[in-house]
Amino acid sequence: MESATVSVGHDHADHHHGPPEANQSSRIDRQTLGILLFIVSEVMLFGAFFASYFFLRVVVNPATWPPEPYELPVAVAGMNTAILVSSSFTIHYALESIRRGNRAGLKLGLVATWLLGATFLFIQINEYVHLGFSARDLSFGSIFYSLTGLHGAHVFVGLMLLTFATIRAFRGHFGPKAEDHLGVEVPGIYWHFVDIMWIIVYVTVYIL
Amino acid sequence: MSLNEAAVFKWVVIVGVAAALIIAVTLLTRPLVGALLGLVIVIAGCIYAYRWIEQKRH
Numbered sequence: 001m002e003s004a005t006v007s008v009g010h011d012h013a014d015h016h017h018g019p020p021e022a023n024q025s026s027r028i029d030r031q032t033l034g035i036l037l038f039i040v041s042e043v044m045l046f047g048a049f050f051a052s053y054f055f056l057r058v059v060v061n062p063a064t065w066p067p068e069p070y071e072l073p074v075a076v077a078g079m080n081t082a083i084l085v086s087s088s089f090t091i092h093y094a095l096e097s098i099r100r101g102n103r104a105g106l107k108l109g110l111v112a113t114w115l116l117g118a119t120f121l122f123i124q125i126n127e128y129v130h131l132g133f134s135a136r137d138l139s140f141g142s143i144f145y146s147l148t149g150l151h152g153a154h155v156f157v158g159l160m161l162l163t164f165a166t167i168r169a170f171r172g173h174f175g176p177k178a179e180d181h182l183g184v185e186v187p188g189i190y191w192h193f194v195d196i197m198w199i200i201v202y203v204t205v206y207i208l
Numbered sequence: 209m210s211l212n213e214a215a216v217f218k219w220v221v222i223v224g225v226a227a228a229l230i231i232a233v234t235l236l237t238r239p240l241v242g243a244l245l246g247l248v249i250v251i252a253g254c255i256y257a258y259r260w261i262e263q264k265r266h
Contacts, residue, residue: 088220188213
C-alpha cells in the first residue's frame with residue numbers, strides 16, 4: 001500500500017515541472033491580446049495629453065486659438081492625414097493578400113505602407129521646420145509639439161515594426177494561415193491605432 | 209466580432225467617416241458646433257460599446 005502511494009507520488013512529480021501552464025483563450029491568441037492591451041495603455045497616455053490640451057484651451061481660454069500671430073498649416077496637415085489614412089488601406093491590402101496566399105500583394109502592400117508612413121513623417125518634420133514657433137513659445141507651442149510629437153514618435157515605432165515585417169516578407173516568411181502571419185497582423189493593428197489617433201489629433205488641433 | 213486586424217481596420221473607416229463629418233460641420237458653421245457634434249458622436253460610441261460588451265457577456 002505504501003509502495004503504491006510512493007509510486008503515484010513519483011508519477012505526479014514526473015508530469016509537473018515548474019508552474020502550471022497558463023490558461024489560453026480560445027477566442028484570441030496571446031500576441032493579439034498583448035498588442036491590444038498595449039494599445040489600451042497607449043490610449044490612456046494620449047488621453048492625458050488631450051486632457052492637457054483641452055485644459056489649456058478651455059480653462060485658460062485665450063482670446064484666439066491658435067494665439068496671435070501663430071497659424072497652423074491646415075491644408076498641408078490635411079493632405080498628410082489623407083496620406084496616413086491611405087496607409088491603413090495598404091496594410092489592410094497586404095494582410096488580405098497573405099490571407100489569400102498572394103505573396104506579391106503582401107510585399108507590395110507592406111512597401112506602399114512603409115513609403116506612405118515615411119512620407120507622413122517627412123512632411124511633419126518639414127512642417128516643424130517651417131511653422132515659425134517652437135515648443136518654448138507659449139503653452140500653445142508646448143502642447144502642440146507634445147501632442148503631434150508624441151504621435152510622430154508612434155509613427156516612427158510603427159515604421160520600425162513595418163521595416164522588420166517587410167524584410168521578413170521579402171525573405172519568404174509568412175503564410176495564409178492566421179498563426180503564420182502574426183508578424184504582419186500585430187504591426188497592422190498597431191498601425192491602424194496610430195492612424196486613428198492621428199485623425200483625432202488632426203481634428204482636435206487643426207480643425208476645432 | 210473577432211479581435212483581429214480586419215476588425216480594427218473597420219474602426220479606422222468608422223473614425224475617418226466621423227472625422228470627415230465633424231470637419232464638414234466645423235467648416236460650414238463654427239468650431240464649437242463641430243466640438244459638440246464630436247462630443248455627441250463620442251457619447252453615442254460609448255453607449256454602443258457598452259451595449260456590445262453587455263451583449264457579449266450574456
